[in-house]
Amino acid sequence: MNRDWQLDLERWLEPFVSALRHKTRARMCPAYIAGLIGLGDRKSVQPMAARHAGVNYDQLHHFIASGVWDAAPLEKVLLAEADRQVGGNDAWLIVDDTALPKKGRHSVGVAPQYASALGKNANCQTLVSLTLASGEVPVMVGLRLFLPESWTSDPARLDRAGVPEDHRAYRTKPEIALAEIDRARAAGLRFGCVLADAGYG
Incomplete structure (x- = not known):
């Protein structure tokens, strides 16, 4: 994925990431959003994690599946x-x-x-x-x-x-x-x- 595009996305997501108030979720959020809107036909957690260099399946799955969030x-x-x-x-x-x-x-x-x-x-x-x-x-x-x-x-x-x-x-x-x-x-x-x-x- 084009790194400039990722940087633009991360800048745009900054207020949302701050609202998460959780260090690990703040790191996973841009990776998850990039996986949803980026390249690749399959948008489930496993293929999205495989396409992202800095994230593994367990981390991304935990971001989606763990606990109740305060929305x-x-x-x-x-x-x-x-x-x-x-x-x-x-x-x-x-x-x-x-x-x-x-x-x-x-x-x-x-x-x-x-x-x-x-x-x-x-x-x-x-x-x-x-x-x-x-x-x-x-x-x-x-x-x-x-x-x-x-x-x-x-x-x-x-x-x-x-x-x-x-x-x-x-x-x-x-x-x-x-x-x-x-x-x-x-x-x-x-x-x-x-x-x-x-x-x-």
């Missing part, structure tokens, strides 16, 4: 950067669904439900997304997993999947969207209008 500091930096780039009275905040088709039933939130990407009901995870956009520049500022009632009504399933206690109550997609809009506004994100399809009322 709030990263989200704060993301909202500030999004606002700097495209925020203002002429910006739009767009609410939408993102469906991730899945087989099986063990991934958190997977259930037969409407998959917007497929245009039909399918086994998938559904996420409520918020995107700040101005002109032709979109910046994703929020992504929250929707838990269907088949999950929230099954405490044993929630336990097996390790769903945190404060995320176990059933919330509709519009309720998730409103909470995300409130979070964005509280952080000072500037936008003139919210757009959503009819599913959000």
Whole structure:
């Protein structure tokens, strides 16, 4: 990979890396992001680690799989950067669904439900997304997993999947969207209008 490109990426990631507040994670974050957006078709941990000279599989896997992170500091930096780039009275905040088709039933939130990407009901995870956009520049500022009632009504399933206690109550997609809009506004994100399809009322 072109070293100048890597240096530019590391400079751009500096505020996000600082928000991690963890020395090892701060070292792994640029390697992981470079692996996701860099050369190579396979974006799983093993091939990404093999392509990066200073990182091995165990280190990169630990970065992804270990423990619960406090996402709030990263989200704060993301909202500030999004606002700097495209925020203002002429910006739009767009609410939408993102469906991730899945087989099986063990991934958190997977259930037969409407998959917007497929245009039909399918086994998938559904996420409520918020995107700040101005002109032709979109910046994703929020992504929250929707838990269907088949999950929230099954405490044993929630336990097996390790769903945190404060995320176990059933919330509709519009309720998730409103909470995300409130979070964005509280952080000072500037936008003139919210757009959503009819599913959000």
